[in-house]
Amino acid sequence: MTVTKEAPPAPVxxxxxxxxxxxxxxxxxxxxxxxxxxxxxxxxALPLVYQASTSVQTGSLxxxxxxxxxxxxxxxxxxDYYPQFVRSLLYAGTATIxxxxxxYPLAYLxxxxxxxxxxxxxxxxxxxxxxxxLIRTLAWKTILxxxxxxxxxxxxxxxxxxxxxxxxxxxxxxxxTPMAVVCGLTYNxxxxxxxxxxxxxxxxxxxxxxxxxxLYATPATTFRKVTFPLSMPGVVSGTLLTFIPASGDYVNAxxxxxxxxxxxxxxxxxxxLRVLDYPTAAALSFILxxxxxxxxxxxxxxxxTEDLV
Amino acid sequence: MPVLRWIRRNLIVIAGLLTLAYMILPNIVVMVFSFNKxxxxxxxxxxxxxxxxxxxxxxxxxxCGSLSLSLQIAVWATVGATVxxxxxxxxxxxxxxxxxxxxxxxxxxPMAMPEVVMAASLLTLFLNMGAQLGFWTVxxxxxxxxxxxxxxxxxxxxxxxxxxxxxxxxxxYAGPVQTFLRxxxxxxxxxxxAGALLAFALSFDDFIITNFNAGSTVTFPMFVWxxxxxxxxxxxxxxxxxxxxxxxxxxxxxQLIANRxxxxxx
Numbered sequence: 026m027t028v029t030k031e032a033p034p035a036p037v038x039x040x041x042x043x044x045x046x047x048x049x050x051x052x053x054x055x056x057x058x059x060x061x062x063x064x065x066x067x068x069x070a071l072p073l074v075y076q077a078s079t080s081v082q083t084g085s086l087x088x089x090x091x092x093x094x095x096x097x098x099x100x101x102x103x104x105d106y107y108p109q110f111v112r113s114l115l116y117a118g119t120a121t122i123x124x125x126x127x128x129y130p131l132a133y134l135x136x137x138x139x140x141x142x143x144x145x146x147x148x149x150x151x152x153x154x155x156x157x158x159l160i161r162t163l164a165w166k167t168i169l170x171x172x173x174x175x176x177x178x179x180x181x182x183x184x185x186x187x188x189x190x191x192x193x194x195x196x197x198x199x200x201x202t203p204m205a206v207v208c209g210l211t212y213n214x215x216x217x218x219x220x221x222x223x224x225x226x227x228x229x230x231x232x233x234x235x236x237x238x239x240l241y242a243t244p245a246t247t248f249r250k251v252t253f254p255l256s257m258p259g260v261v262s263g264t265l266l267t268f269i270p271a272s273g274d275y276v277n278a279x280x281x282x283x284x285x286x287x288x289x290x291x292x293x294x295x296x297x298l299r300v301l302d303y304p305t306a307a308a309l310s311f312i313l314x315x316x317x318x319x320x321x322x323x324x325x326x327x328x329x330t331e332d333l334v
Numbered sequence: 335m336p337v338l339r340w341i342r343r344n345l346i347v348i349a350g351l352l353t354l355a356y357m358i359l360p361n362i363v364v365m366v367f368s369f370n371k372x373x374x375x376x377x378x379x380x381x382x383x384x385x386x387x388x389x390x391x392x393x394x395x396x397x398c399g400s401l402s403l404s405l406q407i408a409v410w411a412t413v414g415a416t417v418x419x420x421x422x423x424x425x426x427x428x429x430x431x432x433x434x435x436x437x438x439x440x441x442x443x444p445m446a447m448p449e450v451v452m453a454a455s456l457l458t459l460f461l462n463m464g465a466q467l468g469f470w471t472v473x474x475x476x477x478x479x480x481x482x483x484x485x486x487x488x489x490x491x492x493x494x495x496x497x498x499x500x501x502x503x504x505x506x507y508a509g510p511v512q513t514f515l516r517x518x519x520x521x522x523x524x525x526x527x528a529g530a531l532l533a534f535a536l537s538f539d540d541f542i543i544t545n546f547n548a549g550s551t552v553t554f555p556m557f558v559w560x561x562x563x564x565x566x567x568x569x570x571x572x573x574x575x576x577x578x579x580x581x582x583x584x585x586x587x588x589q590l591i592a593n594r595x596x597x598x599x600x
Binding site for chain 1: 346347349350351353354356357358359360361363364367378379418419421422424425426428429431437440441443444446447448449450451452454455456457458459461462474475477478481485535538539541542545546554555558559562566570571573574575577578580581582585586589
């Protein structure tokens with residue numbers, strides 16, 4: 026009873042503050058943003074500007090580089106390295122499709138069929154992440170080794186005859202062929218596909234499946250008309266999370282491939298760190314960035330989930 | 335054919351388990367080959383069983399040094415990215431202000447760009463500034479690319495928070511600091527923890543950006559990369575296996591704690 030008498034007039038001041046926000050209060054979000062955004066501006070945006078200027082420079086390491094607006098570098102880079110560009114997009118695209126085909130059943134399994142095993146399976150999907158991905162990629166060298174079990178089985182089943190005819194493998198070996206590189210890419214980026222797929226599948230109300238069944242839809246129809254469309258956000262973000270990093274990757278191509286399977290990331294790395302031809306390297310990475318951003322924009326427009334970004 | 339019918343009925347489960355096997359297979363190979371005694375410099379083919387590498391995990395020159403360097407960088411990158419990222423997420427979710435769209439895209443872009451492009455452009459900046467490549471340049475780079483992932487993780491959690499809980503705290507005469515420490519932070523903690531864990535894993539495992547910006551400093555992924563050319567010591571497999579086991583244990587223990595909390599809350 027005494028409480029009401031002794032209550033401080035705090036609510037009144039709070040209301041006053043709300044009605045007439047002080048300058049200090051209005052600046053709060055900006056102070057919160059300042060350090061992080063400054064970090065991104067200086068170490069993410071500014072470098073891109075520097076790189077843009079580097080790409081139109083000419084010169085050499087000894088004499089120094091100068092901005093000469095020499096756009097020829099772009100054209101030369103494109104004509105010299107278009108096989109690597111095409112290969113990168115092709116490998117990354119194939120790996121993305123394979124990730125979707127392999128990842129969807131597993132994500133579906135975790136979301137709807139795993140029951141009390143759900144957490145165990147999720148751990149098994151995430152845990153490999155913690156063994157360095159380079160070590161795991163090197164393990165594929167052992168798995169796909171010439172004369173190893175995998176190659177033997179594929180040989181016995183005459184799979185390698187078909188893939189060699191398609192140009193994916195070379196006579197009786199998988200290692201150092203495009204197939205090995207795509208296999209490594211698919212493996213490395215699978216979790217990036219499975220986790221978004223799982224999150225979007227998990228949100229689907231199980232009663233929708235029952236309703237579809239009540240309306241005489243076969244399981245296949247239910248999947249085509251209900252489950253898959255509702256999982257579209259996961260499909261879109263999953264494919265982006267796989268395709269973008271895969272297109273710039275060079276680790277798989279270097280460790281599992283040969284000189285005939287080099288991707289554009291590898292060229293950028295060599296030009297930058299070994300040949301020290303900075304303008305060409307900068308032009309190459311700008312072309313890669315532009316191609317990826319254009320493809321991503323078109324893809325997001327097409328799939329009609331712009332709110333995703 | 336009952337077998338065929340069973341396969342057809344469980345097609346999704348079978349396909350899912352096959353994918354799971356595909357994902358786990360390299361980890362099993364890494365584990366098995368940590369008990370190998372290789373012939374020559376490369377540990378790619380099975381020779382005979384041996385515990386040598388497990389008895390002497392740091393027996394390779396420079397490997398454990400690179401490992402501890404990677405751990406240090408990962409810890410500081412996690413701290414930096416988590417603090418900066420959490421601040422950004424709160425600003426984005428809790429306040430309306432101009433330039434929100436621009437800031438959202440600035441945060442999204444690093445995730446939507448091939449890593450090699452970021453790595454190369456950052457190197458041009460450091461070269462132009464005449465910065466000494468090493469620990470600090472790697473740390474700067476790691477905080478930069480982990481930041482977006484932390485923001486995404488924390489934002490998701492803060493967005494699902496009920497703002498009425500904080501109003502209630504204020505109605506009960508909690509000051510702004512008290513409200514933040516006793517109400518806001520505990521609710522946001524799982525999101526912040528997820529972001530921090532993600533940042534740690536990303537930083538610890540990063541190779542491409544580190545390779546461009548490390549100069550002659552060697553982190554653990556760079557050591558593994560180099561060893562793929564010069565010869566892979568068995569100890570690499572030991573470290574890989576240990577990392578896998580530790581990760582699984584951390585998850586299991588976390589799960590147990592979460593379960594116990596849930597049970598005691600009832």
